Amino acid sequence: MSKPIVATTSLAGCFGCHMSILDIDDRILKLIELVEFNKSPVDDIKTFTKQCDIGIIEGGCCNSENVHVLKDFRKNCKILISLGECAIMGGLPALRNGIPVKECIEEAYLHGPTVDGVNTEKVLPNDDELPMILDRVYPCHEIVKIDYFLPGCPPRADLIWNAVAALVTGNEMELPYEVIKFD
């Protein structure tokens, strides 16, 4: 039997969850025996080259590109996992959710202390190449169906390891108290 194929991505996240994947320490050697990686920052494969079994999503959706990538993952992966608080509930980027997006952009480019008096022509980023900012940050499961959720900021390495190992081996996942944390 061929090895299960894993893809990962970071949407509106900080890459902390990917750091936590690396935090499984020497088990990473076991991991590459267990699974094959496809599209992922880990191996720098930029586009899907085949159907994957497990897609791991870090970060929520704050712009149109995030939504595009997330839908692409849903199409190409049998199982999707929301990894970390940002994917699950928007995380820190979602702190802007109660504030109108116009106010956020004006604060960032016109009125904030680091741009005050510098952006004299009052230019707001509007290049066609730039993804559109969404009205608010969306948890991944409000955009596509997500199969499993692994909370934490970042999720503990043991939680990630237990989840991937359980999926690959088909055994029930171990969930000791210390691995479920929201911070």
Added chain:
Amino acid sequence: MSEKVNFTIDGKTLTGEKGRFIVDVAAEQGVYIPTLCHMKGEKPAGSCRICTVKVNGRAMAACTTPLEANMVIENNTPELAELRKVIVELLFVEGNHFCPSCEKSGNCELQAMGYRYQMMVPRFNYNFPYREVDASTPKIYLDRNRCIFCKKCVRAIKDPQGKNIFAFRNRGAHLEINMDLTLAAKMSDEQAKAAMDICPVGAILKKEIGFNVPIGQRKYDKVPIGSEIEKLSK
């Protein structure tokens, strides 16, 4: 003299003083019934409903129901655990609970309930309401994003004349916690700390002491909420 009566919780026969609240009698005998708004000795608010138990088959709040003889109480059942998990999830989506950036994280009772009931994700959509933060008083922050309306601060924190420092304003979906700015400005360090400690979430925080306990040493990092009570029966 108080009357002792027999009752059962999850099939175990216990004895307790008639008329006292179920949650207190149970806790003294090592049976943990989760609470967020309960303060032993204070008049109960019964606002969070996480202490819901079944008394003779009916769902009741254990913090407002006085003990009677021969009560048959269900507490640790899959049905009630699921109901409590739903309440925790509702509280999480109703406000703005950004655990990663909250000073109370690790010591937060709501978060600890999420851990205890293994909340991986709330089943409801997030509400993301807009709520104001009041940092205008010298000793404390009032962050309404995190308030779960337990009313503990309203009931327990008073000025030296016995006046309320905290109070609710508005009704229903517009309900919010508020403070008397003049009285709050006169709070001592000890009282500010008491207010922070009594708040089950991070809605009231004492200034200038944030993140002073490292991760791993906080209250609920290693042991679930309620384990100090459950230890009594082991």
